[in-house]
Amino acid sequence: MTKRIPLIAGNWKMNLDHLQAIALVQKLSWTLSDAGHEYSSAEVAVFPPFTDLRSVQTLIEAEKFEVVLGAQDLSKHDSGAFTGEISGAFLSKLGCKFVLIGHSERRQYHSETDETVQAKVAAAWKHGLVPIICVGETLEELETQGQAAVPVAQTIAALSGHETLGEFVIAYEPVWAIGTGKVATPLEAESVAKAIRAAITENFGAESGQSRILYGGSVKANNVAGFLASGEVDGVLVGGASLDAEEFAGIARFQKHIVL
Numbered sequence: 001m002t003k004r005i006p007l008i009a010g011n012w013k014m015n016l017d018h019l020q021a022i023a024l025v026q027k028l029s030w031t032l033s034d035a036g037h038e039y040s041s042a043e044v045a046v047f048p049p050f051t052d053l054r055s056v057q058t059l060i061e062a063e064k065f066e067v068v069l070g071a072q073d074l075s076k077h078d079s080g081a082f083t084g085e086i087s088g089a090f091l092s093k094l095g096c097k098f099v100l101i102g103h104s105e106r107r108q109y110h111s112e113t114d115e116t117v118q119a120k121v122a123a124a125w126k127h128g129l130v131p132i133i134c135v136g137e138t139l140e141e142l143e144t145q146g147q148a149a150v151p152v153a154q155t156i157a158a159l160s161g162h163e164t165l166g167e168f169v170i171a172y173e174p175v176w177a178i179g180t181g182k183v184a185t186p187l188e189a190e191s192v193a194k195a196i197r198a199a200i201t202e203n204f205g206a207e208s209g210q211s212r213i214l215y216g217g218s219v220k221a222n223n224v225a226g227f228l229a230s231g232e233v234d235g236v237l238v239g240g241a242s243l244d245a246e247e248f249a250g251i252a253r254f255q256k257h258i259v260l
């Protein structure tokens, strides 16, 4: 019997400097602790900008907070003359567990392709990080190809070409639902998650098919329950609402074990 522990992930995007970052993590940890949050029942991770990671790591270690740290991106290269790039090795050393890869904002504004994503997934595994592979369709793709085709294809592309697969998480984020206030319905999220899981199982085996699949796109404390109620969605990737400690803690409150 496999348990998929829900993951509540907060992607801060390009918000908050390192001082604001430590204030938010402190408030979040206190709020979760006051609410009796059980981290073994729902992992809570934050993804601050690169410049905040060291300060947040120091705070988490000093205060023994159970909030987990992740990065928003990494380089496909290990080290060397790649100005502006950040190696997965540096992120591991800073205590990051997760790294977001292929977020639609990276695909859209930084021309990241499926090949880039695949190479970054390999780099994450090489440096002991768990990639959270972001997939999702634009409004145009939704209208022309339906909801599952693009996220399924992006998932297969990201996981293909590796000798063996390490641990990974898939975050299904319809691009039309990010930061827009438009939300996929729980049934839609469930059905796409199901299609992604079936494709992973078919292409990469039953064990990989047990990986966690998250939903993201305008998730708030008042709509998260619907997504987590389905047995297919194992957590959420939250943008805007993760910048507010109480709102994000409110999202994490909807924790549960999913027993398969």
Ligand SMILES: O=C[C@H](O)COP(=O)(O)O
Binding pocket: 011, 103, 173, 177, 178, 179, 180, 181, 216, 217, 218, 219, 237, 238, 239, 240, 241
């Ligand atoms: O990474 C998070 C997603 O882009 C969702 O952002 P949002 O919750 O602000 O819509």
